[in-house]
Amino acid sequence: MTVTAEPRQIYLDNNATTSCALDVVAEMLPFFTEQYGNPSSIHAIGAGVAPSIHTARQRLQALLGAAHDTEIVFTSGGTESDTTAILSALRSLPERREIITSAVEHHAVLSVCEYLAKNEGYTVHVIPVDNQGRLDVKAYEKVLSDKVALVSIMWANNETGTIFPVETLAQMAKAFGILVHTDAVQAVGKIPMRLSNSAIDMLSLSGHKIHGPKGIGALYLKRGVKFRPLFRGGHQERGRRAGTENTAGIVGLGKAAEIAQSGMIDENTRVRNLRDRLERELVARIPNAIITGDPEQRLPNTTTIAFEFVEGEAILMMLSRAGIAASSGSACTSGSLEPSHVMRAMDIPFTAAHGATRFSLSRVNTDADIDRVIEVLPGIIDRLRAMSPYWSAAGAPAAFQPAYS
């Protein structure tokens, strides 16, 4: 009797979330059971927890290259860190009524800025990107002034992996006394950082993007930077984030940070090679496939390839049936009716924007994973294109020259 085994699940959606590392889980478990105390308590059951939080803080300090461990404020995740940073900057510099951000930020930043523009009358300068997702630095320079309270620009983009020159941007902003925040949720653990020697004032990071648990993140807050807390009502995190500590989460995030730091070289060599091979082979095997983002400045783990004349959700469903998890900037996967704001900001031609498919790797991926995608995806695209009314209409694919590159 033949038993067809379920194909092994190949997870290539690590920019959405990662699996929690087993070592992380192991360090967390005691904090649900024996070490349940409140670190604020005087008694031994509580007090015993505090050193573990301290260790986690130091591990994050090391990963970020921060000058002091007290510059780390634990939060519930990237979104809370972003909101905290933005609102703190505006309340610290109330006479300044302008914000600078980019067109491709995560909604955790963009939506807050939109809200502030609409309801609190802030002027928000949204800096555009070019068709490789690179920030228009000239446009950025033009809007810098002493009326601007905050620059919030991401370190690396979640959809394309394009890395922004945040350090340069931060230094430019400093000349005007502007506070600088960066959403580094996708960059932390993949790009070496040295915030002790940086003009960046605030940085957001998230646990579940680096093989840590969900529901935990941190805000890096440079010593001496004006700060107004989002949550009040407790002395935790030195009064900067009230609320009983998520001890298990903090411990897990600390462990994840430690593992990420030791895995940074692997991420930038082996994982980068896997990614490069994946996109090289796919583009070689599938005509009318466009790699999005800046090939020179890109996260080592991310590639978004736009396949012309096919729709992203259909690709993902077929990949999923083959045991491969990826994601898409297409409209249909999100319930919105337009391609993602990142694809639109980059002006990806609409022939391709709907077929944008993101593969985001991590250190747990192997050569065999990549082989499998290379084996099945060309057939999936072929099949969908054979069904698409635009494919034959586009002429012989070889002769088809899209007017962009």
Next chain:
Amino acid sequence: MWNYSEKVKEHFFEPRNTGVLDDANGVGEVGSLACGDALKLYLKIDPASETITAARFQTFGCGSAIASSSALTEIIIGKTVDQALSVTNQDIADYLDGLPPEKMHCSVMGAEALRAAIANYRGEAWSDEGHDDGALICKCFGIDAGMIERAVRVNRLSSVEQVTNFTKAGGACKTCHEKIEDVLAEVLTAMAAEGVIEAGPAPTCPVAPSAPIQKTMTNLQKIQMITAAIEDLRPTLQRDGGDIELIDIDGDTVMVNLQGSCVGCQMSSITLSGVQERLMTVLGKPVRVIPAQAA
């Protein structure tokens, strides 16, 4: 991921009747690449019995778009043209054991393609091309009042959000929400009058559309208003690589040239009727917009 029914998955992974039907005598095309989904439906109709003997489709779109197309062909093969015309988007959704609300527009696309293909067989110009079928409401997705009315009637819709889920109208720039509310109110009032639904308070329309003031304007004023309105439209078209040029104005006929990627674009008739719509709003009186070449 969407919670698709087994039937949707089945028709997506193993779609029936895909590809070109060479001897089709009725072909309907709806949607566009820019909109993110499009369906080309081929019908072979026996002229003697008016029976659909074969149907095939080509679809660009998401899982439910492909499944809806597949279901549509299965439903209509063997039906007479008249029987097929009574097939609604709800029949397609039912055949698939339901679609998520946000995906109902996929079933509507199927029903619209069917109407287009039958019109093509009968030698009629289908409304989607000329928009004789009521005013263009949603410019982003090229949805007219007729399509919204059909979706409202068949599916008993009562909110703008539902209209967007079923037709996509209003799902992008959202500037047409007020117009959708107007169409919705009109259709629901009509349905109540027909006794199809119970009369009730019509959905509130926050801003009562004020009737354009009918005052006489000089030719110069008219020309200036038309020129300004066309200038306003240009950035939108330029963003898609196209452009528009005002050539001449003759009484109530406005001649324009579509340029760049608008030339030969299958959406160009929608673009023209969008321009017409805009000019009529600005001028408060009917005008006809035609391509200069045809003048």
